[in-house]
Amino acid sequence: MSRCKIGVGLLGMGTVGRGVYRILMENQALIEQKVGLPVKVKKILVRDVTKDRGFKVEEGLLTDNAGDILDSPDIDVVVEVLGGIRPALDYSLQALKRGKSLVTANKDMIAEHGRELFEAAAANGCDLLFEGSVGGGIPIIRPLKECLAANRIHKIMGIINGTTNYMLTMMSREGLDFQSVLREAQALGYAEADPGADIGGYDAARKLVILASIAFNTRIALDKVYVEGITRITAEDIRYAAELNYVVKLLAIAKESEEGIEVRVHPALLPKNHPLASVNDVYNAIFVSGDAVGDVMFFGRGAGEMPTASAVVADVMNAARNLIKKVPGIISCTCFEEKPVKPMGLTSTKYYIRLKVADKPGVLAGIAFVLGSNEVSLASVIQKHTDGKFAEIVLVTHEVLERNLQDALRIIKELSTVNEISNVIRVEGE
Amino acid sequence: MSRCKIGVGLLGMGTVGRGVYRILMENQALIEQKVGLPVKVKKILVRDVTKDRGFKVEEGLLTDNAGDILDSPDIDVVVEVLGGIRPALDYSLQALKRGKSLVTANKDMIAEHGRELFEAAAANGCDLLFEGSVGGGIPIIRPLKECLAANRIHKIMGIINGTTNYMLTMMSREGLDFQSVLREAQALGYAEADPGADIGGYDAARKLVILASIAFNTRIALDKVYVEGITRITAEDIRYAAELNYVVKLLAIAKESEEGIEVRVHPALLPKNHPLASVNDVYNAIFVSGDAVGDVMFFGRGAGEMPTASAVVADVMNAARNLIKKVPGIISCTCFEEKPVKPMGLTSTKYYIRLKVADKPGVLAGIAFVLGSNEVSLASVIQKHTDGKFAEIVLVTHEVLERNLQDALRIIKELSTVNEISNVIRVEGE
Numbered sequence: 001m002s003r004c005k006i007g008v009g010l011l012g013m014g015t016v017g018r019g020v021y022r023i024l025m026e027n028q029a030l031i032e033q034k035v036g037l038p039v040k041v042k043k044i045l046v047r048d049v050t051k052d053r054g055f056k057v058e059e060g061l062l063t064d065n066a067g068d069i070l071d072s073p074d075i076d077v078v079v080e081v082l083g084g085i086r087p088a089l090d091y092s093l094q095a096l097k098r099g100k101s102l103v104t105a106n107k108d109m110i111a112e113h114g115r116e117l118f119e120a121a122a123a124n125g126c127d128l129l130f131e132g133s134v135g136g137g138i139p140i141i142r143p144l145k146e147c148l149a150a151n152r153i154h155k156i157m158g159i160i161n162g163t164t165n166y167m168l169t170m171m172s173r174e175g176l177d178f179q180s181v182l183r184e185a186q187a188l189g190y191a192e193a194d195p196g197a198d199i200g201g202y203d204a205a206r207k208l209v210i211l212a213s214i215a216f217n218t219r220i221a222l223d224k225v226y227v228e229g230i231t232r233i234t235a236e237d238i239r240y241a242a243e244l245n246y247v248v249k250l251l252a253i254a255k256e257s258e259e260g261i262e263v264r265v266h267p268a269l270l271p272k273n274h275p276l277a278s279v280n281d282v283y284n285a286i287f288v289s290g291d292a293v294g295d296v297m298f299f300g301r302g303a304g305e306m307p308t309a310s311a312v313v314a315d316v317m318n319a320a321r322n323l324i325k326k327v328p329g330i331i332s333c334t335c336f337e338e339k340p341v342k343p344m345g346l347t348s349t350k351y352y353i354r355l356k357v358a359d360k361p362g363v364l365a366g367i368a369f370v371l372g373s374n375e376v377s378l379a380s381v382i383q384k385h386t387d388g389k390f391a392e393i394v395l396v397t398h399e400v401l402e403r404n405l406q407d408a409l410r411i412i413k414e415l416s417t418v419n420e421i422s423n424v425i426r427v428e429g430e
Numbered sequence: 431m432s433r434c435k436i437g438v439g440l441l442g443m444g445t446v447g448r449g450v451y452r453i454l455m456e457n458q459a460l461i462e463q464k465v466g467l468p469v470k471v472k473k474i475l476v477r478d479v480t481k482d483r484g485f486k487v488e489e490g491l492l493t494d495n496a497g498d499i500l501d502s503p504d505i506d507v508v509v510e511v512l513g514g515i516r517p518a519l520d521y522s523l524q525a526l527k528r529g530k531s532l533v534t535a536n537k538d539m540i541a542e543h544g545r546e547l548f549e550a551a552a553a554n555g556c557d558l559l560f561e562g563s564v565g566g567g568i569p570i571i572r573p574l575k576e577c578l579a580a581n582r583i584h585k586i587m588g589i590i591n592g593t594t595n596y597m598l599t600m601m602s603r604e605g606l607d608f609q610s611v612l613r614e615a616q617a618l619g620y621a622e623a624d625p626g627a628d629i630g631g632y633d634a635a636r637k638l639v640i641l642a643s644i645a646f647n648t649r650i651a652l653d654k655v656y657v658e659g660i661t662r663i664t665a666e667d668i669r670y671a672a673e674l675n676y677v678v679k680l681l682a683i684a685k686e687s688e689e690g691i692e693v694r695v696h697p698a699l700l701p702k703n704h705p706l707a708s709v710n711d712v713y714n715a716i717f718v719s720g721d722a723v724g725d726v727m728f729f730g731r732g733a734g735e736m737p738t739a740s741a742v743v744a745d746v747m748n749a750a751r752n753l754i755k756k757v758p759g760i761i762s763c764t765c766f767e768e769k770p771v772k773p774m775g776l777t778s779t780k781y782y783i784r785l786k787v788a789d790k791p792g793v794l795a796g797i798a799f800v801l802g803s804n805e806v807s808l809a810s811v812i813q814k815h816t817d818g819k820f821a822e823i824v825l826v827t828h829e830v831l832e833r834n835l836q837d838a839l840r841i842i843k844e845l846s847t848v849n850e851i852s853n854v855i856r857v858e859g860e
Contacts, residue, residue, distance in 0.1 A: 023580050023722050033647070033766050034579050131577060137723035139569070139577030147561060147569030149464055150453050150743035217463070275729060278708050292453050292740035293567035296730035299705060300723065310722035313580035327755045336463050 003076075005037050006320040009069030009100075010044040011091050012082035013053065013062075016105055016132070017044070019309025020079055021057070024316075031313070035320045043069045045082075070094045077319045079312060080104040089113050096120040096128065101319035101328050105132030105308050111206035111222050114213065118333035127328045129315035134207040135160060135284050137307030138300035139314075144214045144288070145331055151290030153215040155255045157428065160207045162282035162302040163191045163198035164230050164250040168238075168267075169280040172247060177235045190282060200229035201265040204252045208265055211286070212254035216261050218339040220254075226344045228266035237354060237423050240382065240394045241269050244352075247277045251428055260342035268428040269352050269396075276429065345403035350379065350427035352396050355412070356419040359391040363417045367393070370415070374408035376400045390419055396427060433506075435467050436750040439499030439530075440474040441521050442512035443483065443492075446535055446562070447474070449739025450509060451487070454746070461743070465750045473499045475512075500524045507749045509742060510534040519543050526550040526558065531749035531758050535562030535738050541636035541652050544643065548763035557758045559745035564637040565590060565714050567737030568730035569744075574644045574718070575761055581720030583645040585685045587858065590637045592712035592732040593621045593628035594660050594680040598668075598697075599710040602677060607665045620712060630659035631695040634682045641716070642684035642693050648769040650684075650693055656774045658696035667784060667853050670812065670824045671699050674782075677707045681858055690772035697855055699782050699826075704859040775833035780809065780857035782826050785842070786849040789821040793847045797823070800845070804838035806830045820849055826857060 008024065010017050024031065024041055032038045041061060049062040069075055070091060078095035080102060082088040088109050095102050097120060104110065110117065110130050121128035131141045135158075144153075159165050163185060170181045182199070185191035197203045205225045212220045230250050241248050246269035255262040270277045275297050279285040284302025289295050301307040322328045357363045368378060382394040397405070405424075412418055438454065440447050454461065454471055462468045471491060479492040499505055500521060508525035510532060512518040518539050525532050527550060534540065540547065540560050551558035561571045565588075574583075589595050593615060600611045612629070615621035627633045635655040642650045660680050671678050676699035685692040700707045705727050709715040714732025719725050731737040752758045787793045798808060812824040827835070835854075842848055 019722070027580060027582060027721075030582065030647075031580060034764060137578075137720075138726055139573040139728075142577050143569040143573055146748060147572050147744050148567075148740065149747050150457060150461060150740050152457060152460065217460075273708075275708070278703075278705070290567075290740065291457075292449070292736040292743070294731045294734075294737055296568055296728070298726070298728060300726035304724075306722040307724055310578065310580050310720065313722070314577050317579050318576060321760060325757045325760050327757050327760070330751060330755050330757070334464060 003037060003324060006035065006039045006076050006323060007042040007074040008039060008077045008079060008316060009042055009072065009075040011066065011069060011078060011080045011088070013044050013046045014081060014083065015305045016308045016312065017081040018055070019305035020081060020312050023309050023313045031317060035317050036324055037320065039316060039320050042074050043072065045069055066091055070098060075100060076323050077101045077103060077316055079316060080106055081312065082106070083108070085109055085112065092117060093120050096124050096126050099124050099126060101127040101323060103129045103312055103315040103319055105130065105312050107133040107206045107210060111209040115219055121329060122332055125329050127319045127322055129319055130210070131315050132308045132311035134210050135286060135298065136300065136302045136304060137310040138284060138286070138298050138302065140211070140286050140298050141214065143298065144211070145334065148288065148290055148293055148296070151292045153256070153288060153290050155289040156211050156215050156253070156286065157276065158211070158252045158284065158286035159249055159276055159279050160252050160284050160286065160302060161198055161204040161250055162284055163195065165279065165284070166190045166282045168230060168233070168248055168250065171233070171235060172238050172242070175235055175239070178231065178233060199231055201227040201250065204250060204265045208252040208254055208263060212261060212263050213335055215254060215288070216256055216339060217334050218261065218337045219335040220261060220263055220341065224263060224341040226264040226266065230267050232423055233267050234423065237425060240354065241352065243382065244269070244380065244396060245272050246270060246427070247272055248425070249276060253428065257342060259346055260340035262342045262347050264344065264347070266426055268426045270429045274429040345406070347402045348399050349402070350397050350399050350430065351405055352394065352425045352427055354422040355393045356390050356422055357393055358417045358419065359385055359389060364393060366415060366417060367412055370411045371397070371408050374404045376405055376408050433467060433754060436465065436469045436753060437472040437504040437506050438469060438746060439472055439502065439505040439508045441496065441499060441508060441510045441518070443474050443476045444511060444513065445735045446738045446742065447511040448485070449735035450511060450742050453739050453743045461747060465747050466754055467750065469746060469750050472504050473502065475499055496521055500528060505530060506753050507531045507533060507746055509746060510536055511742065512536070513538070515539055515542065522547060523550050526554050526556050529554050529556060531557040531753060533559045533742055533745040533749055535560065535742050537563040537636045537640060541639040545649060551759060552762055555759050557749045557752055559749055560640070561745050562738045562741035564640050565716060565728065566730065566732045566734060567740040568714060568716065568728050568732065570641070570716050570728050571644065573728065574641070575764065578718065578720055578723060578726070581722045583686070583718060583720050585719040586641050586645050586683070586716065587706065588641070588682045588714065588716035589679055589706055589709050590682050590714050590716065590732060591628055591634040591680055592714055593625065595709065595714070596620045596712045598660060598663070598678055598680065601663070601665060602668050602672070605665055605669070608661065608663060629661055631657040631680065634680060634695045638682040638684055638693060638695055642691060643765055645684060645718070646686055646691050646769060647764050648691065648767045649765040650691060650771065654693060654771040656694040656696065660697050662853055663697050664853065667855060670784065671782065673812065674699070674810065674826060675702050676700060676857070677702055678855070679706060683858065687772060689776055690770035692772045692777050694774065694777070698858040699855055700859045706859065775836070777832045778829050779832070780827050780829050780860065781835055782824065782855045782857055784852040785823045786820050786852055787823055788847045788849065789815055789819060793821070794823060796845060796847055797842055800841045801827070801838050804834045806835055806838050
């Protein structure tokens with residue numbers, strides 16, 4: 001069978017779906033030139049076909065019946081932009097089982113059900129492409145899979161959640177506290193009404209699972225990721241960090257070591273001169289270290305209608321080309337190995353520790369003694385007298401085993417001279 | 431014919447060739463897993479097979495006869511890492527004509543002879559891959575061709591020459607002058623004994639031609655690029671730039687407009703908060719703006735044995751996969767159109783102008799009058815009295831037509847109150 005066009009079915013017409021439709025319409029001549037055949041949207045699944053969408057959709061494209069897409073012989077590539085797990089996963093599996101190539105920007109689905117999806121894609125010889133699932137329009141999945149394929153990747157470190165990066169940038173720029181910045185981000189549409197997945201670090205964790213699985217050729221389970229959000233970061237922490245020449249970022253880190261793969265999402269102090277430190281507002285960036293390439297970084301808008309749609313349509317074009325050449329699935333899943341995840345207690349970083357202590361002689365010495373006896377050594381100390389009764393101490397440690405630090409903190413918390421451990425934040429990128 | 435391995439022939443064993451050989455040896459298990467078959471170096475062309483290379487090359491691989499590679503039925507992929515035009519071009523064309531896939535990191539050859547090479551690749555159904563020709567190991571060619579394929583690209587702006595970026599970084603960091611930084615760069619091996627191609631901007635121009643041809647789907651001829659090097663940049667310019675909140679970088683810029691494609695390489699003042707401004711030392715970065723994706727940036731080491739070899743081996747792996755699936759050339763040349771290059775006189779930028787003038791009243795007014803009558807308006811002015819006889823004036827204009835600025839400068843140069851126009855540098859990124 002020789003094709004004369006590539007038929008596309010869109011599952012969903014939300015923000016990203018709208019962008020995908022727009023690009024496929026507006027840049028159709030360019031896309032046809034590059035692919036070799038016209039790429040046409042044949043059907044779009046929506047909940048309500050009568051709803052006013054604020055822009056023109058070609059006559060007859062909308063349907064509320066998924067079967068019009070999944071069962072149609074005219075549709076070669078299915079684009080899943082529904083989001084969430086149900087019914088996206090069922091539809092996606094059905095599409096693959098019927099031999100259709102699948103393009104998705106659904107990080108939840110890929111992170112939680114990657115294995116089933118890749119198995120279905122392989123069994124049916126289909127493409128399963130998901131560039132839009134991490135970093136919006138930033139090219140990162142394909143570069144990792146292809147351009148950096150000759151490298152053993154050592155480490156990935158990224159700012160991969162735009163909402164929290166916007167919030168931390170505002171806190172740092174305006175000296176505002178967490179709650180007022182959250183309200184502002186919600187008002188601007190940068191944070192959702194229920195911001196839990198973003199500020200809790202779970203959105204970043206899903207994206208990290210996808211990146212780490214590709215980088216280290218092993219499937220990382222989402223529940224193995226250590227996740228800590230930004231809710232405990234205060235204006236004081238950001239001010240002290242600045243004083244020490246750091247910025248505070250929510251980092252997603254994956255690192256290979258002999259004891260397994262480290263996968264963790266948490267706020268961190270980053271030196272001001274680190275390339276990731278100047279990634280501000282809703283921008284994302286992913287820093288990758290490989291044995292041959294050294295350090296490379298990918299930067300751009302990590303979300304939004306058009307950036308994410310840019311990645312989705314690029315995937316559609318690749319799927320189309322592969323269909324025309326009869327090689328769908330030419331680059332498939334690369335999780336060849338089964339590597340363990342390293343227990344968090346065995347990871348090592350530097351730490352920033354902020355404490356409220358009694359303002360009297362010998363307090364710092366007592367704390368330093370506990371740290372020292374747990375093999376935690378100090379790199380710098382700031383002590384500020386606040387009100388004569390309490391003092392604030394900020395410590396930065398040298399690199400130390402997480403386990404040792406936690407042991408020390410448990411003891412320090414019980415010291416009669418310590419009023420509270422106000423915050424503990426990792427220090428990265430040095 | 432079903433293959434049981436992919437045979438690679440290396441043309442050249444210089445810096446990059448050595449890196450390619452090392453990666454193919456050290457990461458061979460990983461590469462085989464990803465490609466699906468072993469990828470084996472079968473022959474390496476060198477000038478002198480007896481020379482001590484300081485590391486072990488497998489018995490029987492070295493040859494001084496190109497025919498052992500170009501005529502061998504065991505070799506599927508030819509890697510050209512000789513550099514320069516002759517004999518690299520002849521060998522490359524021969525390889526393609528014999529149906530071998532070609533991987534090269536040779537920017538001179540691709541920039542100057544791209545058309546012949548792409549035609550030979552298309553005529554013989556071969557892959558012609560050249561990720562290593564721009565930005566060392568930074569993924570940029572494939573991301574432009576594939577990941578950003580759905581976009582109309584508006585603009586590319588890059589720091590794509592490591593030598594000059596190192597030199598400008600040192601001048602800015604240490605306040606040193608051009609000549610002493612050049613000597614230092616030469617001593618460190620960052621600049622060649624004959625540094626002309628780097629400091630004159632010609633190396634960047636070649637890379638820009640490659641990027642622009644892909645981004646705008648039209649072949650850009652090297653001699654159409656406006657090229658200005660960094661030799662006239664002084665410590666004073668960098669100091670004044672800093673005072674005005676700029677850094678000085680050698681930029682390669684390609685931009686689409688109605689009058690054609692702008693392609694230019696020149697030093698420029700860049701605002702300190704621009705993402706490219708913090709790209710320092712030998713690092714490169716390429717900033718791309720597209721209609722859907724917005725701004726994305728790619729950052730990394732722009733040269734060197736292992737980074738460039740990382741890109742070359744990734745291309746070898748792609749060529750290998752395409753051979754196994756019998757789809758070499760699946761993504762071919764994308765220069766579908768013939769777009770004109772915009773004459774430099776019609777480009778618009780802001781300008782920084784440094785002048786030495788007589789230190790007396792009315793001088794600035796006279797200069798401002800000439801600028802104004804040529805439609806050049808001023809954004810800021812710094813005036814410093816130097817020695818009572820002369821004063822130094824630094825002007826920054828608003829955006830203005832190059833042609834108008836040049837007209838104004840011709841008149842200003844002749845003013846009796848103007849001792850010299852010390853420097854004129856474009857201002858970008860605002």
